[in-house]
Amino acid sequence: MAELHVELVAADRKVWSGEATIVLARTKSGDIGIQAGHTPVLGVMESDPVTIRQADGTTVVAAVHGGFLSFADNKLSILAEVAELADEIDIERAERALAESTGETAAAAQRRAEVRLAAATKR
Structure with missing residues (x-):
């Protein structure tokens, strides 16, 4: 290919x-x-x-x-x-960031944390 x-x-x-x-x-x-x-x-x-x-x-x-x-x-x-x-992502740190991102002002931080976790679990 x-x-x-x-x-x-x-x-x-x-x-x-x-x-x-x-x-x-x-x-x-x-x-x-x-x-x-x-x-x-x-x-x-x-x-x-x-x-x-x-x-x-x-x-x-x-x-x-x-x-x-x-x-x-x-x-x-x-x-x-x-x-x-994905191999560089600290899953625990990303999970903490996701848990700490609340409210509309943190929507971008929440999305970044979700993407990091999605990438890390695809490795």
Whole structure:
């Protein structure tokens, strides 16, 4: 199966880079799956887990909060405001953050905690 090159970058660091067979993400326009040969696309990211499937069958999952994705010439760039690999997420800390996020003013913090837990449980 053909592969595409993926770069997942947060505002403060390069999170992951490599080859993949498909990347699944959520944009403001809805869920999207990108494989090699996909038409060029530019999307605004929603806070949600991103799943990267590699040719060897392994899967990389990251919690991504905001940003953009861009695909052209078999290169996918995900430029996130905040991103962390599922293996980096402290589940207990994320559960505490979710429990502590109450009220409308904490809706964004609650969504970040939910995404972190979703990504961590997909690993």
